[in-house]
Amino acid sequence: MKSLWQWLDHRTGYRQIADLALKENVPGGSRWRYVWGSTLIFTLAVQAITGVFLWMAYSPSAQTAWPSVYYIQYEMLGGWLLRGLHHFTAQAMIVLLGIHLLQVVFDGAYRAPREMNFWFGLILLHLVLALSLTGYLLPWDQKGYWATKVATNIAGIAPGLGPLLQRIVVGGPDYGHATLTRFFALHAGVLPGLVLLLLTGHIYLFRRHGLTAKTPLRRPDQAFWPDQVLKDVLACLVVMAAVMALALRHQIEGVPGAPGAALGAPADATEPYSAARPEWYFLFMFQFLKLFPQGTEVWGAIIIPSVVLTGLFLMPFLGKFPRGHRVNCAALFALGGGIVLLTVGALRQDRDDPGYQAAVKEAERQAGRAVVLAQSPRGIPPTGGVTLLRTDPLTQGPRLFAKNCASCHRFDGHDGLGRVPLEPASASDLKGFAGRQWLTGFLDPEQIASLHYFGGTALKDGKMARFVRNKVSVFSPENQENLKKVVVALSAEARLKSQLDADQRDKATIRQGAELLKNQIGCTDCHRFHNDDPDASAPVLTDFGSREWLVGLISNPAGAAYFHDRNDRMPAFGDQHMLTPQEIELLADWLRGDWYEPPDPPRAAANSKAGS
Amino acid sequence: MPSEIHHADNQDRRDFVKKVAAVVVGALSTLVPAAAGLMVLCDPLRSRLTDARQWVRVTSLDTLPDDGVPRKYTVVAASADAWNRFLNEPIGAVYLRRTGPATLRAFNVVCPHAGCFVDYVPGMQGFRCPCHGSAFALDGAISDPTSPSPRGLDSLEVEVRSGSEVWVRFHNFLAGHKEKIPIA
Numbered sequence: 027m028k029s030l031w032q033w034l035d036h037r038t039g040y041r042q043i044a045d046l047a048l049k050e051n052v053p054g055g056s057r058w059r060y061v062w063g064s065t066l067i068f069t070l071a072v073q074a075i076t077g078v079f080l081w082m083a084y085s086p087s088a089q090t091a092w093p094s095v096y097y098i099q100y101e102m103l104g105g106w107l108l109r110g111l112h113h114f115t116a117q118a119m120i121v122l123l124g125i126h127l128l129q130v131v132f133d134g135a136y137r138a139p140r141e142m143n144f145w146f147g148l149i150l151l152h153l154v155l156a157l158s159l160t161g162y163l164l165p166w167d168q169k170g171y172w173a174t175k176v177a178t179n180i181a182g183i184a185p186g187l188g189p190l191l192q193r194i195v196v197g198g199p200d201y202g203h204a205t206l207t208r209f210f211a212l213h214a215g216v217l218p219g220l221v222l223l224l225l226t227g228h229i230y231l232f233r234r235h236g237l238t239a240k241t242p243l244r245r246p247d248q249a250f251w252p253d254q255v256l257k258d259v260l261a262c263l264v265v266m267a268a269v270m271a272l273a274l275r276h277q278i279e280g281v282p283g284a285p286g287a288a289l290g291a292p293a294d295a296t297e298p299y300s301a302a303r304p305e306w307y308f309l310f311m312f313q314f315l316k317l318f319p320q321g322t323e324v325w326g327a328i329i330i331p332s333v334v335l336t337g338l339f340l341m342p343f344l345g346k347f348p349r350g351h352r353v354n355c356a357a358l359f360a361l362g363g364g365i366v367l368l369t370v371g372a373l374r375q376d377r378d379d380p381g382y383q384a385a386v387k388e389a390e391r392q393a394g395r396a397v398v399l400a401q402s403p404r405g406i407p408p409t410g411g412v413t414l415l416r417t418d419p420l421t422q423g424p425r426l427f428a429k430n431c432a433s434c435h436r437f438d439g440h441d442g443l444g445r446v447p448l449e450p451a452s453a454s455d456l457k458g459f460a461g462r463q464w465l466t467g468f469l470d471p472e473q474i475a476s477l478h479y480f481g482g483t484a485l486k487d488g489k490m491a492r493f494v495r496n497k498v499s500v501f502s503p504e505n506q507e508n509l510k511k512v513v514v515a516l517s518a519e520a521r522l523k524s525q526l527d528a529d530q531r532d533k534a535t536i537r538q539g540a541e542l543l544k545n546q547i548g549c550t551d552c553h554r555f556h557n558d559d560p561d562a563s564a565p566v567l568t569d570f571g572s573r574e575w576l577v578g579l580i581s582n583p584a585g586a587a588y589f590h591d592r593n594d595r596m597p598a599f600g601d602q603h604m605l606t607p608q609e610i611e612l613l614a615d616w617l618r619g620d621w622y623e624p625p626d627p628p629r630a631a632a633n634s635k636a637g638s
Numbered sequence: 639m640p641s642e643i644h645h646a647d648n649q650d651r652r653d654f655v656k657k658v659a660a661v662v663v664g665a666l667s668t669l670v671p672a673a674a675g676l677m678v679l680c681d682p683l684r685s686r687l688t689d690a691r692q693w694v695r696v697t698s699l700d701t702l703p704d705d706g707v708p709r710k711y712t713v714v715a716a717s718a719d720a721w722n723r724f725l726n727e728p729i730g731a732v733y734l735r736r737t738g739p740a741t742l743r744a745f746n747v748v749c750p751h752a753g754c755f756v757d758y759v760p761g762m763q764g765f766r767c768p769c770h771g772s773a774f775a776l777d778g779a780i781s782d783p784t785s786p787s788p789r790g791l792d793s794l795e796v797e798v799r800s801g802s803e804v805w806v807r808f809h810n811f812l813a814g815h816k817e818k819i820p821i822a
Contacts, residue, residue: 072671079675093721101721103684104677111671252656259664266667405723 048251050233054243056253062126063232064258065265069119070221072266073157076112077214084164086210087203091166092292092411096400099289110273110286116158118269120307123151124362131341131358134351135238141342143231146224148338153221155307160213162305166206166411167290168389172302174209175201180315180327201295291392292411300385303376310368313375334361395421402622417608423616426609430599431456434482452482453596459617460520460571462528465513471499484594489552490564497548508542512549515539520571523620543567563590576614580605685822686718691809696732699740699802708735708758708765708776710747713808732794732806733758733765735776744796744806745778751787753813765791788816 035041052060083102085094098105127147130136136144163174182192197204248254276283291297304312311331318326337344337357344350376382392415399414400406407413415421427435427442434453440446455478458464467473474494480486501509518529518536529536540556543549550557552564566587569575578585581600584593599605605613615621694715702709710733717727731747745765749756754769764781765774772787774780779790795807812819 068667071668075668075671075675079678083678083681097721098678102678102681104674105681108671108674108678111674115671252653252660256656256660256663259660259667262667263663266670270670400721403723405718406721408722408724 046233048249048255050237050250052237052248052250052254053239054241055245055248056257057240057244058257058261059129059240060237060254061258061261062122062129065261066119066122066126067225067229068262069115069122069265070225072115072269073112073119074218076108076115077218079108080112081214084210086164086206088166088201088206088293089408089410091164091206092289093400093406095165095167095289096397096406096411099284099286100397100401106284106286107273111269113287114269114272115265116161117272117305117307118265119154120158122265123154127151128358128362130238132355133238133240134345136342136354137345137351138342140231140235140238143228143235144342145339146228146231148335150221150224150228153217153224157213157217157221158305158307160209160217163209164206164213165289166293167393168293168297168299169288169290169302171201171293171295172299173304176302176304176312180323183324184328185324201293289393289397290389291396291415294412294415297415299389301382301389303372306369306373309372310365313368313372392421398624399622401624404622417612418621419612419615420621422609422612423621426605426613427456427616430605431613434595450482451477453594454479454483456617458619459576460517461522461525462513462517465517466510469494469498469509469513471495485592488592493548505547508539508547511535511539512543512547513539515543516567516570519567519569520575520618522571522618565589571618573611573614573618573620576617577607577610580610580613581607691807691820692716693797693805694808695803696734696806697804699742699798699804702734702736702742702804704736706736706776707760708733708745710758713806715808730808730810731755732808733791734796734804734806740798740801742796742798742804743777744794745791746794746808746810748792748810748813749787750789750792750811750813750815750818751785756791788814789818792818 080098083094083098083105085091095109098109100106130144130147159174159177162170164170178192178196181195182189184191193199195208197208271278273286277285303309311327314330315323315326341354341358345354347353395418396411396414399418400411407417424437424442427437428445431437432441432447433449434451436447436451436455436457438457439455468479471494473479474491475481475486480488480491485491498509514532515536516539517525518532518539521529543555544557549555549567550559550562552562553567554562555567565579566575575587577600579588582598583589583596584591584598589596597604600607600610692715694713696711696713710731712728713730713732714726715729717724717729733745733747735743737743747755749767749769749772751767751770751772754767756765756767756772756774758764759766762773762781764776765778766772767787770786771782772780772785773782774785774787774791777790778793780787792809792811794809797805799805810821812821
C-alpha cells in the first residue's frame with residue numbers, strides 16, 4: 027500500500043499539492059469567522075453537481091423548457107430534490123456572498139496587497155448574480171418569463187449600444203427559442219467557465235497573500251488541516267441543512283405545497299402576469315426603479331448602479347487615505363442599509379397591495395392547474411406547456427365569460443371571475459344552464475320573469491314567459507308531476523357531466539318525460555323536439571344544452587334553430603367573428619361544467635412520487 | 639518526560655478524530671446533491687410503458703401479395719416520449735408476409751444484433767442487415783452462419799380479425815442477446 031502511494035507521488039507529485047492545499051498556515055489558529063470563503067466554494071460545487079444533472083434532463087426551447095422542468099419536478103425520481111437544491115443553494119449563495127463581502131471590507135482585507143483579489147471577488151459576485159438572472163428564465167414559467175423580460179428591457183434602455191445588446195442577448199426582437207438557447211449557454215457554459223477561471227485566480231491570490239488574520243491573535247498558528255477544515259465542513263453542513271429546510275419548508279410547516287422550488291404556469295406572452303417580481307435579492311433594484319419617473323429610468327437602472335459599482339471597485343484606493351477605511355466601511359454599511367430598506371419597502375408594498383396578493387393567488391392557481399393538466403392522460407401536447415391552460419375550459423371559460431357575456435349575463439351572480447358587475451343583470455344567469463335545477467327554476471311561474479331568467483330581456487313578456495305564467499301556474503297536480511319528468515328528460519338532452527350518474531339512474535323517467543314533452547305538455551307547439559316540424563319557431567329542444575347546441579347558440583343566437591327574429595341583443599359571436607370557434611367551444615365546455623378533473627383528490631404529485 | 643509523550647499522543651488522537659470528522663462531514667454534505675443527481679440520472683431505469691405490448695391494427699389483408707413476398711408496414715399507435723403523449727405516432731415497423739390465404743407471419747424490422755433496420759432483398763429471398771451484414775431467411779431464421787446476429791428476426795404475434803383486418807402485437811426487444819427479451 028505504502029509503495030503504491032509512493033509510486034503515485036513519484037509520478038504525479040500529489041503530496042506536494044496536497045501539502046500546499048492543507049498545510050496553509052492559519053495565523054492565530056482556526057476560527058469560525060474564517061469559514062465563509064469555504065462555504066462559498068462548497069455552494070459553487072453543489073451548483074455544479076446539481077446543475078450538470080439538471081442539464082441532463084432540461085430541454086431549452088420555448089416548447090419544451092417548461093415541460094422538461096415539469097417532468098424533472100413532478101415525474102422524475104428525486105427530481106424535486108435536485109431542483110430544490112439547485113434553486114435554494116443559489117439563494118444561500120447570495121446570502122453568503124453578502125457576508126463574505128462585508129467581512130472582507132470590515133476586516134480591511136481589500137487593502138494592499140490584496141486589491142486584485144478584492145476585484146476578482148467583486149467580479150465573481152456579479153457573475154453569480156448573472157447566473158441567478160439567467161437561471162431564473164430557464165423554467166420558462168410566467169414568473170421567470172416576465173421578471174426576466176424586465177431585466178432585458180432595462181438593458182435595452184442603456185444609452186448607445188443598449189438596444190443592440192438587448193437584441194443580441196434575447197436572440198431576436200422578442201422572447202423565444204433563441205432566448206432560451208442563449209440564456210442556457212450563458213447559464214451552463216459561459217458564466218460557470220468564467221466563475222471557474224476567476225475562482226482559480228481568487229484562491230491563488232488568497233494563498234499568495236495569506237489569510238487576513240483577525241487581531242489580536244488568540245492562539246498559536248495552526249495548519250489549515252485539520253482544525254480549520256473541520257470548522258469549514260461543519261459550516262458547509264449547516265448551509266446544506268438550511269438549503270434542505272428551505273426545499274422542504276412546506277412539509278416542515280405542514281402546509282400544502284409540493285416540496286422543492288416552485289414552478290409557475292407555463293410562460294404565455296399573451297397572458298398578463300401582475301404577480302411578476304424578480305427574486306428577492308433583486309427586489310431592491312426593482313423598488314429603486316420605482317423612484318425614477320418616466321424619462322429618468324436610465325439613472326436608476328444604469329447610471330447610479332454603475333457609479334456605486336465603480337465606488338466598490340475603487341475601495342482599495344480610497345482605503346489608502348487617512349480614515350479612508352472608515353469611509354469605506356461607512357459607505358458599504360450605508361449601501362447595505364439602503365438595500366435592506368428598499369427590499370423591505372418592496373415587500374411591504376406588496377403585502378399591503380390586495381391587487382398583488384390576488385395576482386399571486388391566481389398565479390398559484392394557474393400553476394397548480396397546469397400541473398393537473400400535465401398529469402392528465404392527454405399529457406403535455408407537443409405545442410408546449412402553454413397549450414395546457416390555453417385549451418382548458420376551466421381556465422379560459424370564466425375569462426371569456428367575463429369579457430364577452432357578463433355585460434348582460436351572470437354566472438352564479440358574478441361575472442365568472444367572481445366580480446359582481448355594478449349594472450344589474452339584463453340576461454339570464456347561466457350557472458348550471460340546462461341542468462335540472464336551472465330548468466326547474468326556468469319553468470317556475472315565480473321565477474321566469476326574474477332577473478335570473480328572462481326578467482332583464484325582451485323575452486320576459488314573450489310566448490314562453492306567458493306560457494309559464496299563465497299555463498304552468500294552473501297545472502293540475504298530475505301535470506305538475508309530469509312537468510318534473512319533462513325537466514329531467516330535457517335536461518338529459520344536455521348530457522351534462524355533473525348529471526351523468528343521475529341521467530343513467532333515471533332512464534325510465536327520461537323516457538316518460540320525453541314522451542310527455544313531445545305529446546302532452548305543449549312544448550312542441552312551438553319547439554322542435556326530435557321531430558322536424560317546419561312551423562316550430564322557438565329554439566330547438568333536441569340536444570338542448572349539449573355542446574353542439576350551445577356552440578351553435580353562441581355562434582348565432584338568431585339562427586334558425588335558436589331565437590330567430592326574437593333574439594334579444596345577443597350578438598352572433600361566431601358568425602360576426604367576435605370569438606374564434608375554439609373560444610366558443612371553451613366557453614360552451616365551461617358553461618356545461620365539462621373540463622378535466624383529476625380522478626382522486628388531486629395528488630400532491632411530487633410528494634407521492636418522491637415516496638414511491 | 640513521560641507526561642510530554644502522553645501529551646503528544648493525545649494531540650495525535652485528537653487530530654485523528656478531527657481528520658475523520660472532517661472527511662465524514664465533508665462527504666456527507668457533498669453526498670446530498672450527488673445522490674439527488676444520481677437519482678434523476680437513473681430515473682430512466684423505472685419502467686413507464688403503460689401498455690407495453692399493444693395490439694395495433696396495421697393494414698388490411700388485401701394489401702399483402704399472395705406469393706409470400708414480405709412487405710414493410712409502419713406501426714402507428716399511442717406512444718409517449720417523456721412528457722409528451724401521442725395518440726397516433728409511428729412507433730416502429732414490421733415485415734408482414736402471407737403463409738396462407740388468411741395466415742401471416744410478422745417480424746419486427748429491427749436487427750437483433752445492433753438494432754439497424756433490416757432490408758428485404760428480393761434477390762436472396764430473405765432479409766439482410768445493412769450495418770453488419772446479418773442475413774435472415776423468409777421465416778426469420780439466420781440464413782448465413784457467419785451472421786453476427788445472436789438470434790433470428792424477432793417474430794411478433796399477428797392476427798387477422800373480421801376477415802381482413804391485420805393486427806400485430808407490436809413490441810421491441812433488447813438487441814445483442816441470444817434470448818428475446820422484451821423492452822419494458
